[in-house]
Amino acid sequence: MIIELDLQSDTPIYTQLMNQIIEGMASGRLQPGEPLPSVRSLAADIGINLHTVNKAYTLLKQEGFIQIHRQKGVVVQPDALPGMTSDYAHRRDAQLRPIIAEAICRGMNEQQLLAVVRDLYSHITTNERKDAP
């Protein structure tokens, strides 16, 4: 699993870490039950602090994306994922709403917006790079 971080980004490192792992799970590059590197080794790998990785892992654990065993270390959730809770639906809508509103302001119609979402969906599930042809 290759982690790409932008240390100059305004999105926190631990958030970027969470997003990359979640995207890895969505794409299938990270399989259920697959082990993730320890907080220390991953931190050393990408040149950041132990606690930054630990924060990402802890949050992912709280949301049910990973499991943390004292002995085995960290593994991708082998059982069923959290699923569609009401809390999640509200949070998802709150995240999408301002993005859609801006798209409307910039002249995108419904078809164009849906096309973008469709593209991103298949890009993720078919495991393509961001700047794929």
Added chain:
Amino acid sequence: MIIELDLQSDTPIYTQLMNQIIEGMASGRLQPGEPLPSVRSLAADIGINLHTVNKAYTLLKQEGFIQIHRQKGVVVQPDALPGMTSDYAHRRDAQLRPIIAEAICRGMNEQQLLAVVRDLYSHITTNERKDAP
């Protein structure tokens, strides 16, 4: 224009302000050329500081959503909006990507995700409340 802020939210006040104004423009509640309240009056109205409003206005101006005249005050962009720049497209995709990835992890298929986007799109353009029936 009614502004609703959540002071306990983790999203900054100036960001919430920007989102509400952009959503107002997308819904048509804010018409092109329509005047917006002055930084001082709006700040007093919603009980926050002058500079917080000014930050939101300045950013909205930089992105072309509003115009600021020394005399007339602040008005909703009367001319054409920014439109589809390459910068915007990349920023939009970067915002959508983690949201879509999480949706996939939680078991949403493409049709379900598109339905959510379609719903939000029409909710915004038809000017409905968040918890509309």
Added chain:
DNA sequence: CTAACTGTTATATTTATAGTATAACAGATG
């Protein structure tokens, strides 16, 4: 002209978050 308003700028302070740096603890493993 004066007073009241506009956006703008400058400065200082407080608060919270992000990230780093060490260190130690408890359990598992070879």
Added chain:
DNA sequence: CATCTGTTATACTATAAATATAACAGTTAG
């Protein structure tokens, strides 16, 4: 026993967010 795990605690630095005053320059209504 030495080494790895996650976990916790503490302290520090840097940055962003928000507030608090104050002042400046231009506009506008009385």
